[in-house]
Amino acid sequence: MSVEGKKEFFVSWEELHRATRELARRQLPAEQWRGIVAVSRGGLVPAAIIARELNIRVVDSICVSSYDHQSQRDSAIILKDVSACEDGEGFLVIDDLVDTGNTLRLLRQRLPKAKFITVYGKPAGLELVDDYEAKLEQTTWIHFPWDMHLHYVDPLAGQQG
Numbered sequence: 001m002s003v004e005g006k007k008e009f010f011v012s013w014e015e016l017h018r019a020t021r022e023l024a025r026r027q028l029p030a031e032q033w034r035g036i037v038a039v040s041r042g043g044l045v046p047a048a049i050i051a052r053e054l055n056i057r058v059v060d061s062i063c064v065s066s067y068d069h070q071s072q073r074d075s076a077i078i079l080k081d082v083s084a085c086e087d088g089e090g091f092l093v094i095d096d097l098v099d100t101g102n103t104l105r106l107l108r109q110r111l112p113k114a115k116f117i118t119v120y121g122k123p124a125g126l127e128l129v130d131d132y133e134a135k136l137e138q139t140t141w142i143h144f145p146w147d148m149h150l151h152y153v154d155p156l157a158g159q160q161g
């Protein structure tokens with residue numbers, strides 16, 4: 001299936017939860033972290049899951065805008081900065097995915113000592129993440145569960161001629 005020639009990858013809530021918990025497992029021991037910075041908005045759900053798994057209660061957010069839906073802008077901008085840390089030391093910065101790397105390139109300048117992790121990664125951005133759970137092709141568009149709705153589909157036999 002494709003939109004504008006791109007492949008699509010549909011992520012369920014269950015799959016996102018499973019993949020994010022695997023990512024969390026690799027961030028143990030939890031005591032090494034002073035807190036979490038969620039990259040809003042896409043990083044908010046993975047950050048909540050990882051905060052729960054690592055029993056971390058200091059969770060800040062940094063608000064970034066880099067994309068209109070499926071059309072890339074030239075660069076990312078910070079709409080709201082973090083307040084819980086200076087240079088990111090001892091913090092996990094969590095996003096749902098890295099694509100071109102524009103977002104994390106900007107955030108690495110802001111938080112140079114943080115560890116950057118994402119659930120999904122595309123090749124162009126992988127050098128910007130310290131850890132990620134699953135790699136997808138650059139041309140694949142990921143659909144997250146918060147952007148989707150379950151709906152009825154006709155049986156295959158009903159769709160014929």
Ligand SMILES: O=P(O)(O)OC[C@H]1O[C@H](OP(=O)(O)OP(=O)(O)O)[C@H](O)[C@@H]1O
Nearest residue numbers: 040041042066067098099100101102103
């Ligand atoms: O590596 P990049 O090419 O920068 O793309 C990845 C970023 O794009 C998406 O966020 P988006 O800016 O669409 O905003 P959102 O999280 O509020 O949906 C996604 O959540 C990442 O933050």
Ligand SMILES: Nc1nc2[nH]cnc2c(=O)[nH]1
Nearest residue numbers: 067099140141142143144
């Ligand atoms: N939902 C979604 N947002 C993105 N932002 C940059 N790449 C993607 C993607 O593949 N899916």
Ligand SMILES: [Mg+2]
Nearest residue numbers: 040041042043
């Ligand atoms: Mg985002």
